[in-house]
Amino acid sequence: MRPKWRGCPLLPHANSGVLQLGDAAVPYQLRRSRRRRTLGLTVTACEVRIHAPNWTPRAEIECYVKQQHDWLRRAWGRVQARTPQSDAASDKAVRYLGRTLTLDIRPSLFSEVRRHGDSLRVHAPLDADTGALIRDWLLARAERLLAWRLARIAQKLGRAPSRFALSNAQTQWGSCTRSGRIRLNWRLVQAPLTLIDYVAAHELAHLVHLDHSPRFWAKVAELCPDALARRAELRTMSAVLFEM
Numbered sequence: 001m002r003p004k005w006r007g008c009p010l011l012p013h014a015n016s017g018v019l020q021l022g023d024a025a026v027p028y029q030l031r032r033s034r035r036r037r038t039l040g041l042t043v044t045a046c047e048v049r050i051h052a053p054n055w056t057p058r059a060e061i062e063c064y065v066k067q068q069h070d071w072l073r074r075a076w077g078r079v080q081a082r083t084p085q086s087d088a089a090s091d092k093a094v095r096y097l098g099r100t101l102t103l104d105i106r107p108s109l110f111s112e113v114r115r116h117g118d119s120l121r122v123h124a125p126l127d128a129d130t131g132a133l134i135r136d137w138l139l140a141r142a143e144r145l146l147a148w149r150l151a152r153i154a155q156k157l158g159r160a161p162s163r164f165a166l167s168n169a170q171t172q173w174g175s176c177t178r179s180g181r182i183r184l185n186w187r188l189v190q191a192p193l194t195l196i197d198y199v200a201a202h203e204l205a206h207l208v209h210l211d212h213s214p215r216f217w218a219k220v221a222e223l224c225p226d227a228l229a230r231r232a233e234l235r236t237m238s239a240v241l242f243e244m
Contacts (some may be wrong), residue, residue: 027109043075098192113137142189176206198230
C-alpha cells in the first residue's frame with residue numbers, strides 16, 4: 001500500500017522558492033531527473049537543493065523535506081558558519097534615524113533587505129554588491145520619510161515648497177531655490193528625527209527669507225525652537241553621515 005502523504009504542506013507549489021528553517025528563510029530549488037531513483041538533499045552556501053525522480057508526487061517530496069527539517073536546519077547553520085561574508089560591509093553597521101543597526105548578511109538566491117529590530121538583514125547572492133543594496137534601502141526610506149517631515153513643518157509655516165526632491169550632494173544637507181524647490185540630502189535618513197527637522201525648517205525658512213539674515217534665523221527658530229543646538233549637533237555628525 002502506498003503511504004498517504006496528505007497533511008504535509010511545506011513547500012510552495014513551485015520548483016523554487018523559500019524554505020523556512022528555524023529563523024532562516026532559505027532559498028530552495030527542486031530538481032527532478034529521469035535518472036534519479038531516490039529523494040535527496042544538498043545544502044550549499046546559497047540554497048537547499050531538493051533532488052527527486054521525475055515520477056515522485058509533490059506531496060511525497062514535501063513530506064520528505066519535512067522529515068529532514070531538523071537535519072536541514074543544522075546543515076544550513078554549519079554551512080553559513082563556514083561561509084565568509086561576501087562584502088566588506090558585513091563587518092560594519094548601518095545608521096538609521098539615529099540608531100545603529102548591525103548588519104546580518106545572508107547568502108541567498110534573491111536580494112532582499114529588511115529591518116529586524118536593531119539589525120538590518122540583507123539576503124543577497126554571494127556576488128552581489130551588498131553596499132549598493134543597503135544604499136537603495138536607505139534611499140527608499142529617505143524619499144518617504146524626508147517628504148513627511150518636510151510636509152509636517154511646512155504646515156506649521158503655512159507655506160509649502162513648489163517641489164521636493166532628494167539630493168546626493170557631498171557637502172550640503174539641503175537647498176532651496178527662488179522658485180521654491182527644496183532638496184534634502186538622502187543621507188539625512190541616518191540622523192535622528194530632530195536633526196532632520198532642523199534641516200527641513202532651515203530650508204523652509206528660505207521660502208520666506210532667501211538669505212541668512214537675522215529675520216531668516218528668527219523664522220528658523222520659530223519652526224525649530226532649539227535650532228542652534230541641533231545645527232551644532234549636525235555639524236558634529238556630518239563627517240560620519242557623509243561616509244555612506
